[in-house]
Amino acid sequence: MHLEYTIVEGDFVNAGSASSSIKKTLKQLNVNPSIVKRVVVALYEAEVNAIAHAYGGKVTADIDAGTILLRVIDRGPGIPDIDWAMQEGNSTASPEVRDMGFGAGMGLPNIKKNVDRLNVQSTVGVGTTVEMEVNLA
Amino acid sequence: MKLTEIAELLNARVVCGQERLEEEQDIAFASDLMSDILTLGDNFPMIVTGLCTMQTIRTCEMGNLDIIVFVRKKKATPEMVELAEENDMVLMECDFSMFKACGLLWEAGLKPIY
Ligand SMILES: Nc1ncnc2c1ncn2[C@@H]1O[C@H](COP(=O)(O)OP(=O)(O)OP(=O)(O)O)[C@@H](O)[C@H]1O
Numbered sequence A: 001m002h003l004e005y006t007i008v009e010g011d012f013v014n015a016g017s018a019s020s021s022i023k024k025t026l027k028q029l030n031v032n033p034s035i036v037k038r039v040v041v042a043l044y045e046a047e048v049n050a051i052a053h054a055y056g057g058k059v060t061a062d063i064d065a066g067t068i069l070l071r072v073i074d075r076g077p078g079i080p081d082i083d084w085a086m087q088e089g090n091s092t093a094s095p096e097v098r099d100m101g102f103g104a105g106m107g108l109p110n111i112k113k114n115v116d117r118l119n120v121q122s123t124v125g126v127g128t129t130v131e132m133e134v135n136l137a
Numbered sequence B: 001m002k003l004t005e006i007a008e009l010l011n012a013r014v015v016c017g018q019e020r021l022e023e024e025q026d027i028a029f030a031s032d033l034m035s036d037i038l039t040l041g042d043n044f045p046m047i048v049t050g051l052c053t054m055q056t057i058r059t060c061e062m063g064n065l066d067i068i069v070f071v072r073k074k075k076a077t078p079e080m081v082e083l084a085e086e087n088d089m090v091l092m093e094c095d096f097s098m099f100k101a102c103g104l105l106w107e108a109g110l111k112p113i114y
């Protein structure tokens, strides 16, 4: 099953709509609830990042019997130092983003904890792709 | 502790989920940071927060956290209540500070996650 969602630039109110939809799909497929939660938490963190730190983009999801492969692809400033960004507490979030309760520098480490495979690719000035895979069984 | 007792203890208004007030809740977690709320794994505490935005509801939806107490006189908007209703959540509004609300809940025996 292949699914795609658009992430609209600056649209914080709808941040999480892709995650919400995938959550429903996985529930319908009778995936174990703790695995669903791991998938959804990771995708939500990446979705919020694409709005908080970039100019939106898209989410693709490929689900087969054994795994879900998610890609969050944004247009944005990119991440100059991915190792720095992966460390807990590191953040460049703006005051507006902090006012919404984000910007603790916990998102990427949290993604890493929740997925089975993570690959972050980023080109400064172009954008970032966060690829996450979770075993469903 | 029953949710109805929690509401009484905190002198809170229940703005969503009245039908669930007979349910018991024994653990709580307080934070104003959304990513913090998403680190709780398979624990499902009641959330006490001063962050009162659509993101609060969304974040709790993602984490399967369905009891939220807003402190510091924060009021949920109609859009927040609507999304909360879709997810069968309980929302309460409490005028106390975070410290006072947590202190009262602790004293009444609610447990932390860590
Ligand atoms: N999609 C992205 N585009 C550009 N920079 C990013 C992107 N995602 C993350 N970053 C950078 O990596 C940092 C760390 O991201 P992370 O998600 O861990 O924390 P945060 O978003 O700042 O805060 P939190 O996730 O706790 O709300 C960000 O502050 C930002 O500098």
Ligand SMILES: [Mg+2]
Residues within 6 Å of the ligand: A045, A048, A049, A102, A103, A106, A107, A108
């Ligand atoms: Mg983040």
